[in-house]
Amino acid sequence: MARAIILMADSLGVGAAPDAEQFGDLGANTLAHLLAAYKEDKGEALPLPNLTKLGLVDACEAAGKEACEVAERSAPKAAWGYAKELSSGKDTPSGHWEMAGVPVLFDWGYFPNTQPCFPEEFVTELCKRAEIPGILGNCYGSGTVILEQLGEEHVKTGMPICYTSVDSVFQIAAHEQSFGLDKLYQVCEIARALLDDMNIGRVIARPFIGTSSADFMRTGNRRDYSVLPPAPTLLDKLAQDGGEVISIGKISDIYAHQGITQKHKAPGLMNLLEKTSEIIDSAPDHSLIFTNLVDFDEKFGHRRNAVGYAEALKQFDDYLPTILNKMQKEDLLIITADHGCDPTAPGTDHTREYVPVLAYTPGIDNIALGERQSFADIGQTLAQWFNLSTLDYGDSFADDLIKA
Template identity: 60%
Template sequence: MAKAIILVIDSLGIGHAPDAAAFGDVSANTFANLAIAFHQQTGKAFKIPKLSSLGLVSACEQASDLTFPYEGVLPDKGAFGYAAEISTGKDTPSGHWEMMGVPVLFDWGYFLNRKESFSKDLIEKVNKATNFSGILGNCHASGTDIIAALGQEHINTGLPICYTSADSVFQIAAHEEHFGLDNLYTYCEQVRALLDKENLNIGRVIARPFIGEDPASFTRTGNRRDYSVLPPAKTLLDKFSAAGGHVISVGKIADIFAHQGISEKTKATGLPALIDSTIEHIHRAKDNSLIFTNLVNFDQDFGHRRDPVGYAQALEYLDTRLEDVYQAMGEEDILFITADHGCDPTWPGNDHTREYVPMIAYHHNISSVDLGERSTFADLGQTLAELFELNKMPYGTSFLADLNFKK
């Protein structure tokens, strides 16, 4: 067996999930709604010939009974379906862990107060643990918005900007030069240890470094770091690595899995660099490798910022790069394209949306295959377990037999 490649188009939901009502997300549809908004705002249909040929549009139409404007073709060389999530949340770790065979069947802890998110008691404990006199922020916020609003005060006072969202996260923004990147990482590690000690069950502490000298120039950098709790059980990555496989993380994958089951990691900033790094690894990775890439920009740059035009243009760019991915793949390589949750850029607020995600597979000898509705993201992990001849995962149903793939 040569290589498997997973591209996670972070937040590309394709229609509200069966349990969307419980999340207030009925009628959310990241893919369809951004296509409609792009057409309304530009007068054009966005161009996705390769993604449509893989069956992405068809999967969305099946999942949502919606049609929308696009320039593309009917499916002709990919297996396509749509998968629901069984994890309790609609966050990044839950989605990724479930696709690797370990759904999150417990409730995360959350900071629910949107304006005073962290209690006075917790802030006092944070200050004591970190030896700081206070924090800025203490609210639900978009990362770019809160940096613009508080970045100057942060530089002047030296106090970290702490905020959260509807996800189970404690986020800390700080200036790379004035505060120091190493100091930010140390602060995050101290907060991570405190949250664990307090048994708050918060999924991630996230370092959000930025640069610039005023609100107009403040820009987040690629030195983000996620401090995640461990998955509740061994994932497909753990099993594959233990069996001698080589797992290559591109982007934030290693952080999401708390660096468990990861053999090699590559950080990259921006969509072009993430795709370039993935292609480089496809070229040089040895047999029995899994290249796992998270394309975070779809979520952080366009989904959360509610920018459907930017999201559509990013999908157009990804579409143009798929041929480069195909060309790098060997005859025995297989590509999977999926997502971890939705983040509808036309939806109220700036949080994730509970949606089906695409489940797409491609190899050089595949014909169009309709995989239909999948009951869990874990079908991907089960398929990889069969592909790499590992013991079955506790969750998921393999669709390898549907792919006409000769190992």
Template identity: 75%
Template structure:
């Protein structure tokens, strides 16, 4: 039996979703807008020949109804389309879970934008159980900005930096050496237990290094503590059926380590891609490799760095042939995203967008998949590809890909 690979290009949205008005995101388009911004600021058109061969540009123009400013565009050789989200939020777990066949049809809990943002009883219990001298932050904040503001005070006082965002999230930043990585992870485990009653989706450990606001930098030891998906995902079903499911990057954390047989971490985009190539090459038949390329979202989307985002996409594009060369007859590649994060949009939050639905197997006939009614169409396609029972959500397109 063949292998499959999912490349989750975190936050590469391709046009405002039909319900974008509910999220204040009408007009957002991560890919088209970062390409335009790159062209305006550098005078050059970004070249993405390999991603365009996978259908990314065609999908973006079909979904977003606006042209993509790009050089060296190629004709698609894949199945390409665009998927809308039926989950209630535009957060990371919702996008990943829906793609795996389990949309989030309930409302997450969120913390208000008041200062302080966290309930006092929650903080009191956290300080007590973790034996803390107190906390810093207690607000909505950008992860990089809050390090500049509070990182030095954190080192002096030993108080962890706790903050949130528009997502259902509780984030804790602490210095790997002065505070200790193990201590930070233990603190996040305690926090995970405490926020369950508030229906918070994730607690995230944000370790960093550096000695002043001028050189603070997050490390690759981030850890996400997610709640369990409300029902078995395609990862669970594949694993139960004997498929070897391999996580690369933060995938295992997002699925609360359920349905995962093997895990790999790697810091940064190029290391994640290199690790993906290595693991895919070494994996046996009947394996699914699932990689999250977090840098697009974390380093560029949230920081509203359109030019940096574009350059990272070009790096991805340059490396993609290395991965395509590893595909054998019958292997399947899916490239998608979990939400948008338009770097030209106001604020620093995710944007409600269509995501690319790109699928490729060697010697296939290219096909336009059109609009997919849910991200779960991709999970259903995986179920068909590996010949397991049908998922509750999604319409698969495996037979369209296989048709010669």
């Protein structure tokens, strides 16, 4: 029986989607622009031999109609293409759920870009139930900047830092020692319950450590509190069929722990890749290993660090042979993304982009999958790969892989 591995390269967009202008993202291209920034900074092109061989550069050039310069170029030995998003947003849950066969065809609730931006009644009730003296922030903000601005006041007052963005999200930052990790999680759970009626997609716990604004830094104890997907996903179907759905990183949080049979946390890019490699050794037949590589988005995309993003992508590329060499004959590897986060774009938010669709199984040759009309094509392909019932959305390209 078959196994599958999904490596979600969080935010690795490959060119502005057809509706990017509606989102203020015309001209966005995460991959092409980080490659250009790296060359300008280092004086040489970034080597990505393994991702190039899986078709990443070809997919980006086809999607973004923009040259991508890497240090060495070879013809793909994989199936490669690019997908546009049906869902109404450019947020993490929408991208992940659609990829698993459930696009978000409704509008999320959002907070206005004002200060204060949260409803007074909500803040009052949150403080009352959580027994906190108040909140700081109450605004749109960048997660790192807001720690510099308000971290010391938070430690002094005991008031958590609450902020949002253009995504449907309510984020709470608090110091692990002075405020307490368990207390932070408790406040997030209360906020999650209060925000359900506003249709806010996620509440995120953003714990940090440090002694002052000069050294405050986030920890790996982030936790996402998501609403449930509106319908059963590929993950549910596989779990109900007796398969294993193994979450690595924040995948379980994004799907509100639904359809997950095993959960593994790992801080940082290399730890996530190493945990994935470790699980490949022991995962049984009829299992899906699903890893979110969050650093690309969190540490580099949102922080508009194009060169750092490129260097992290090189780390990913360097590690890929370890995973590829462990794959069995009927294993399928898919590398994709959930949205873009162009580090050269204005602001600090996600960008509405095509995402790469790279599929590799041992013995495959060069297969151009072209433009996919939905991220759900990935879920439909995996449903066929696992001999599950057909999903409501998506067109499978599994036959192309099987013929190869």
